[in-house]
Amino acid sequence: MSRAESTFEALVNAYSSDLYRYAYWLCKEQPLAEDLVQETYMRAWKSLDKLDKLESAKAWLFTILRRELSRHLGKQRMDLVALDHVTEEDPNLFHDGQLGKVETWVLRQALKKIEPQYLEPLLLQVIGGYNCDEIGEMIAIKKGAVMTRVCRARQQLRQLLLDDNPTKLRLVK
Amino acid sequence: MNCIDIRNQLLADPGSQDHAIRSHLNDCADCSRFANDLLVFESDLNRASKVEVPEGLASRILLRQRLAAEKNRRKKYGMATAAAFLLSFTVVISSFFSFNLGDVDSQTLEQVVLQHINDELYHLQDHKNLSVQQVNSVLKNHGNQLKALPGRTINYAGACPIRNNQGAHVIVGSDSGPITVLFMPGEFIESRSHLKDKRFQGVIVPTGHGSMAIVAEDPQQIEQLERELAAQIIDLS
Numbered sequence A: 001m002s003r004a005e006s007t008f009e010a011l012v013n014a015y016s017s018d019l020y021r022y023a024y025w026l027c028k029e030q031p032l033a034e035d036l037v038q039e040t041y042m043r044a045w046k047s048l049d050k051l052d053k054l055e056s057a058k059a060w061l062f063t064i065l066r067r068e069l070s071r072h073l074g075k076q077r078m079d080l081v082a083l084d085h086v087t088e089e090d091p092n093l094f095h096d097g098q099l100g101k102v103e104t105w106v107l108r109q110a111l112k113k114i115e116p117q118y119l120e121p122l123l124l125q126v127i128g129g130y131n132c133d134e135i136g137e138m139i140a141i142k143k144g145a146v147m148t149r150v151c152r153a154r155q156q157l158r159q160l161l162l163d164d165n166p167t168k169l170r171l172v173k
Numbered sequence B: 001m002n003c004i005d006i007r008n009q010l011l012a013d014p015g016s017q018d019h020a021i022r023s024h025l026n027d028c029a030d031c032s033r034f035a036n037d038l039l040v041f042e043s044d045l046n047r048a049s050k051v052e053v054p055e056g057l058a059s060r061i062l063l064r065q066r067l068a069a070e071k072n073r074r075k076k077y078g079m080a081t082a083a084a085f086l087l088s089f090t091v092v093i094s095s096f097f098s099f100n101l102g103d104v105d106s107q108t109l110e111q112v113v114l115q116h117i118n119d120e121l122y123h124l125q126d127h128k129n130l131s132v133q134q135v136n137s138v139l140k141n142h143g144n145q146l147k148a149l150p151g152r153t154i155n156y157a158g159a160c161p162i163r164n165n166q167g168a169h170v171i172v173g174s175d176s177g178p179i180t181v182l183f184m185p186g187e188f189i190e191s192r193s194h195l196k197d198k199r200f201q202g203v204i205v206p207t208g209h210g211s212m213a214i215v216a217e218d219p220q221q222i223e224q225l226e227r228e229l230a231a232q233i234i235d236l237s
Helices: A003-027 A030-046 A054-073 A101-112 A116-126 A132-139 A143-164 B003-012 B019-027 B029-049 B057-106 B109-119 B121-125 B132-142 B220-232
Strands: B144-146 B154-162 B165-172 B179-185 B193-196 B201-207 B210-216 B233-235
Touching: A003 A030, A003 A054, A003 A116, A003 B057, A030 A054, A030 B057, A054 A132, A101 A143, A101 B029, A116 A132, A116 A143, A116 B029, A132 A143, A143 B003, A143 B029, B003 B019, B003 B029, B019 B029, B109 B121, B109 B154, B109 B179, B109 B193, B109 B201, B109 B210, B121 B154, B121 B165, B132 B144, B132 B154, B132 B165, B154 B179, B179 B201, B179 B220, B201 B220, B210 B220, B220 B233
Parallel strands: none
Antiparallel strands: B144 B233, B154 B165, B165 B179, B179 B210, B193 B201, B201 B210
């Protein structure tokens, strides 16, 4: 295996799950999300020699994925994805965690209802682990705008959870 | 910053370690509770965002990459092979043309004649004893006909390319060895000229359709045959 191939394999193992989840929440379709991630990695493989630093690989992959998503959405801007596309999921698909299955399902349904322009920076923060400065660079907006958007995203989430399930969620009191 | 500002800051960055925020949280119980609740919510959100990744996704990506890499390697190998073949082909063809055409074009007519004879030395071994009619069947396309060559044997007669034209190659016997006569239509010269290499000597004389070379190892035979041919050749032009 060449050095490029071993680097690529490491990038797949390290980031493909995060990229898939990011794609899934933005396109809200499992097959499309997988296609987007595969396309992202194929593009990354073809231009792996352009990756200057391995440390910036994750952000680079996220940026490629954003472009892929925009390409797939065609003329539709990413922040205009119709909420009609949101599909209902079986709560049993979710991982068990601190939250119960139903609570997780409710939280995810709320997440799907967040306006895309607020959802994207929130996902980059929650899934990508980026700070507001880094997100601003990635989606080409100022840090202040990023802070406003993620703040509104969380406010919308809280409000949706309060409206839909005032008694089931422990946080929003 | 007031409580609203602090809470907005926390909503934008729940784990913020900003000094002003930390200081406010130390002094404000409500905001501190808000911050703690937000951290719990953040943990739940983080967990909720982790939808199940399709099984084998990483393997499928790696497989696709390896297939693409293999295809690319094959393509590069194929292109390299094709390029090498094309280069070799070009070199061979270029060499062929530069040797057979380029050099011929740059050669004098005398050099062309001598090279032609040396390239076809095996005709000097022919003893076909051809009739005049047989010779004329070769010559008829070149504007010349032979009436007769009394006392001579004609050992070979055949069409052959002379530079860019079709000529005729005739071998006439003599007591001191074969004499080559090349009829060269289109190879016009102003006057009779001599040619010579290590083995052969000869002359090139003008004819109505171009020129004619008479070449032999024994020079004494050349002028004699030249005179005979001058008397026996009918120029059909």
